[in-house]
Amino acid sequence: MEQTTKAQDALGHNxxxxxVIWKQLLLFFFPILFGTFFQQLYxxxxxxxxxxxxxxxxxxxxxxxxxxxxxxxxGFFIGLSSGATVIISQHYGGNQKxxxxxxxxxxIAFSIVSGIxxxxxxxxxxxxxxxxxxxxxxxxxxAVAFMRVYFMxxxxxxxxxxxxxxxxxxxxxxxxxxxxxxxxxxNILLDILFVVYLPFGVRGAALATILSxxxxxxxxxxxxxxxxxxYRLVLRNLRIDKxxxxxxxxxxxxxxxxxxxxxxSNIIIQSSINTxxxxxxxxxxxYGKIDSVxxxxxxxxxxxxxxxxxxxxxxxxxxxxxKGIRVCxxxxxxxxxxxxxxxxxFGNHIYLLFTTDTDxxxxxxxxxxxxxxxxxxxxxxxxxxxxLRGTGDCWIPMLLTCMGVCILRVxxxxxxxxxxxxxxxxxxxxxxxxxxxxxxxxxxxxxxxxLKSRSFPLRLKK
Numbered sequence: 001m002e003q004t005t006k007a008q009d010a011l012g013h014n015x016x017x018x019x020v021i022w023k024q025l026l027l028f029f030f031p032i033l034f035g036t037f038f039q040q041l042y043x044x045x046x047x048x049x050x051x052x053x054x055x056x057x058x059x060x061x062x063x064x065x066x067x068x069x070x071x072x073x074x075g076f077f078i079g080l081s082s083g084a085t086v087i088i089s090q091h092y093g094g095n096q097k098x099x100x101x102x103x104x105x106x107x108i109a110f111s112i113v114s115g116i117x118x119x120x121x122x123x124x125x126x127x128x129x130x131x132x133x134x135x136x137x138x139x140x141x142x143a144v145a146f147m148r149v150y151f152m153x154x155x156x157x158x159x160x161x162x163x164x165x166x167x168x169x170x171x172x173x174x175x176x177x178x179x180x181x182x183x184x185x186x187n188i189l190l191d192i193l194f195v196v197y198l199p200f201g202v203r204g205a206a207l208a209t210i211l212s213x214x215x216x217x218x219x220x221x222x223x224x225x226x227x228x229x230x231y232r233l234v235l236r237n238l239r240i241d242k243x244x245x246x247x248x249x250x251x252x253x254x255x256x257x258x259x260x261x262x263x264x265s266n267i268i269i270q271s272s273i274n275t276x277x278x279x280x281x282x283x284x285x286x287y288g289k290i291d292s293v294x295x296x297x298x299x300x301x302x303x304x305x306x307x308x309x310x311x312x313x314x315x316x317x318x319x320x321x322x323k324g325i326r327v328c329x330x331x332x333x334x335x336x337x338x339x340x341x342x343x344x345x346f347g348n349h350i351y352l353l354f355t356t357d358t359d360x361x362x363x364x365x366x367x368x369x370x371x372x373x374x375x376x377x378x379x380x381x382x383x384x385x386x387x388l389r390g391t392g393d394c395w396i397p398m399l400l401t402c403m404g405v406c407i408l409r410v411x412x413x414x415x416x417x418x419x420x421x422x423x424x425x426x427x428x429x430x431x432x433x434x435x436x437x438x439x440x441x442x443x444x445x446x447x448x449x450x451l452k453s454r455s456f457p458l459r460l461k462k
Contacts, residue, residue: 016171016311017093017320021327028304029331031173036296038177038184045184049191050205066143069129070150073118074157075259080114081107081162083252086310086392087244088169088231093311097230104166104224104231106244111162113240115155122151146202153210156217163220168307170231179219187212254398255389261406272413272426280423282355283364290350290368294339294375301332302386309390321451325387332379343372367427374431380438381405384445391450400444404437 016024084107091099126147130140160183164176187208194204224233273284305328312321348365355361385397412429445451 016308017315017317021308021320021324022331025301025304025308025324025328025331028168028171028173028307029300031177032168032300032303033297035177035180036300038180040292040296041184045188046191046205046209049195050202053196054201054205066130066146066150069126069147072260072263073121074154074161075263076256077114077118077158078161079254079256079259080249080252081111081158081165082255082306082389083248083250083394084110084162085165085169086251086306086389086394087247088166089307089310089390090314090392092170092230093314094316096314100170100230101232101237102241102244103248104233105237105239106241107162107166107248108159108221108224108233109238109240110245110248111158112155112238115158118154118158119151122154123148126151142202146206149203149206150209153213156210156214159217160213160220163217163224166224166231167220168303169310170229171307171311173304175223176220179216182219183212183216186215251389251392251394254394258398258401258406261402265406265409268410268413269426269429272417272421273423275421276423276426279357279359280363282357282360283351283367284423286351286355286360287364287367287371290343290347291371294336294343297335297339298332298379298382301328301335302382304328304386305383306386306390309387313391321387325383328387329379329383332383333376336376336379340372340375344369347372363423367423370424371427371430374434377431377434377438380441381434384441387451388445388449393450396444396449397441400440401437404440405433408436409433 084103088100088103088107091103127140127144130143130147160179164179167173167176190208190211191205194200194208198204200207221233224231225235226232270284273281305325308324308328309321312324347368348361351361351364381401385401388394388397409429412432413426417425
């Protein structure tokens with residue numbers, strides 16, 4: 001089995017730093033894209049089985065407040081783990097084997113410690129957090145039960161995410177996808193067993209989730225322990241190097257904080273939409289499922305360019321970094337234009353998957369045709385921030401995103417929307433903040449970032 005999935009050829013050459021650029025980007029893009037698809041399928045099947053066989057209260061508990069809290073914590077950790085991905089990709093690209101090994105062992109050890117901490121937080125504070133969110137009493141006990149079982153096994157989730165990040169950092173984006181597919185189908189089978197045939201209710205759904213996540217964690221650890229490459233994991237060497245951990249957190253914390261800020265701004269927007277009536281809420285919910293197609297594609301490009309830039313930046317290949325960014329930007333623009341045309345022309349039919357209510361479909365179609373043409377204004381944010389993250393430049397991009405997207409969006413919702421409370425006024429916050437933030441990124445990227453010619457390293461120092 002290949003150890004780096006096209007990242008190294010038979011002669012030991014690193015494809016990411018030497019191969020055809022557009023091919024290397026797509027070799028990363030498609031596995032990440034399919035992985036996100038299976039992750040969404042994973043969550044959808046959970047909701048379908050619980051809703052059909054336990055009841056609407058259980059469905060609301062599993063898919064509503066618990067999902068918000070879990071995503072908040074897991075999203076924050078995934079942001080932190082991106083710091084390890086960046087560091088490992090840079091040292092791997094620079095052929096600094098000892099640094100790669102040190103980063104791998106620190107990253108996995110950090111995942112275990114974080115998992116223990118999250119377990120305590122989740123089990124102890126779940127009831128308080130759910131009540132603070134105003135969770136209705138009729139679903140509160142379901143939500144608490146699900147959260148407590150889920151967080152008993154959260155360590156496996158963190159280990160998988162960190163391990164998958166390590167593999168992607170060295171050019172292997174396929175095996176994390178294979179492990180996610182295996183975990184997805186395992187979760188479906190265990191859901192049917194624990195919820196349909198054994199009356200475990202929401203606890204059964206949570207148990208199925210943590211067991212399937214355990215499978216993916218075991219698979220990724222097996223790969224890391226059996227490889228002969230510099231990123232090999234030796235369990236007896238697991239320890240946290242303080243210097244390396246500081247570097248991981250310094251790079252990853254901005255991404256984690258950015259995830260939290262996005263969650264906060266989305267809560268504010270949802271609260272505003274909640275005042276516009278049931279039909280609008282239903283239309284916005286369905287639109288969110290359609291909308292996720294675009295963001296799944298753009299996010300996959302963003303992750304691809306982060307690893308590409310990270311390895312080539314570490315290898316000191318300035319021209320290749322710049323060319324890779326241009327190629328990724330062009331592919332991203334092309335994908336966005338094609339998808340926008342398809343959704344604008346045929347997206348209204350997709351609403352029939354969610355509802356047959358003509359009012360909801362009408363409102364949803366209006367939302368879709370308002371936002372789809374301006375998707376293109378978001379692309380620069382993802383590609384520029386992903387590229388900068390690959391160099392370890394994370395704080396300024398995080399601040400630009402938080403100010404341009406999150407804070408500006410919240411200010412708009414709190415000041416303008418109350419004066420003219422319509423769905424158009426609410427959703428105008430998206431193109432306005434995307435365009436503003438894109439301009440900020442353009443200015444920073446070309447005039448102040450590490451990717452300026454004079455600040456580009458010949459090669460990372462050992």
